Amino acid sequence: MNLENKVCIVTGAASGIGLAIARRYARAGARVAIADLNAGAAQVAADGINADIPGCAIPVTMDVTSEEQVEAGVAAVVAAWGRVDVLVSNAGIQIVNPVEAFAYADWKKMLAIHLDGAFLTSRAVLPRMYAQGGGAIIFMGSVHSKEASPLKSAYVTAKHGLLGLARVIAKEGGRKGVRTNVICPGFVRTPLVDRQIPEQAKELGISEDDVVKKVMLGQTVDGEFTTVEDVAEVALFFAAFESNALTGQSLIASHGWSME
Ligand code: NAD
Helix, strand or coil, X not given: CCCCCCEEEEECCCCHHHHHHHHHHHHCCCEEEEEECCHHHHHHHHHHHHHHCCXXXXXXXXXXXXXXXXXXXXXXXXXXXXXXXXXXXXXXXXXXXXXXXXXXXXXXXXXXXXXXXXXXXHHHHHHHHHHHCCEEEEEECCHHHCCCCCCEHHXXXXXXXXXXXXXXXXXXXXXXXXXXXEEXXXXXXXXXHHHHHHHHHHHHXXXXXXXXXXXXXXXXXXXXXXXXXXXXHXXXXXXXXXXCCCCCCEEEECCCCCCC
């Protein structure tokens, strides 16, 4: 599968899963905008990709919860490269706490980054995709789009919500060539997960080793983490798939933690 001459925007691409997707897309022939809140890390990520494949990455400073920054960021990509073929709405954070102790501000922040971010970035790229005759939108869901875990009320709610938004855009965009799908990874060893290990150990009163072996990987078929490269391959598949046969779908990549 290749993305020759495609223009892609990946949010949260300065780190973890988003960075692996941006790298994979560049290797598949795409030009990639590294859209991230962290301007310095986005620049480093773009420089790293350009060192291997010159001229194929640009950094875009963007808080996905800011209407103005999302509109300006997408406009900057169109100004640089003339089009947008693929959006990966991937930026995300995690906050863990039991519901009774979950701060309202944290709840709103979680829903804003995951749900407002997906809405605002989709709304910004859709007119361009419709004018071009098509495109692909990919949301970074999670096994938590399908399953629940204690301490993750806002995350589970937001990740479930992304399935609904993806299905609506798939229906609205179908006749205009825009496909929308959701990737649902299991646990992937990124900074987002590394931060959770001591937090969950404290909340659940168990060792960090048990958080990894029992809570995170206990229900996989082989006790293995999903990798950023695994998720990037699924993101390439959804981006490069050429027909509406695959739209409004969600694909779980979790070493069998969740099966359907
Ligand atoms: P990460 O912490 O490594 O990277 C997240 C990136 O998002 C960072 O570069 C950060 O600066 C950026 N970001 C945060 N808030 C932002 C904002 N408001 N606007 C723009 N950028 C922002 O995390 P990751 O593990 O790579 O997670 C990426 C996505 O994958 C998230 O949506 C997460 O929920 C999802 N996910 C992760 C896992 C996992 O186990 N790591 C599993 C399933 C789904």
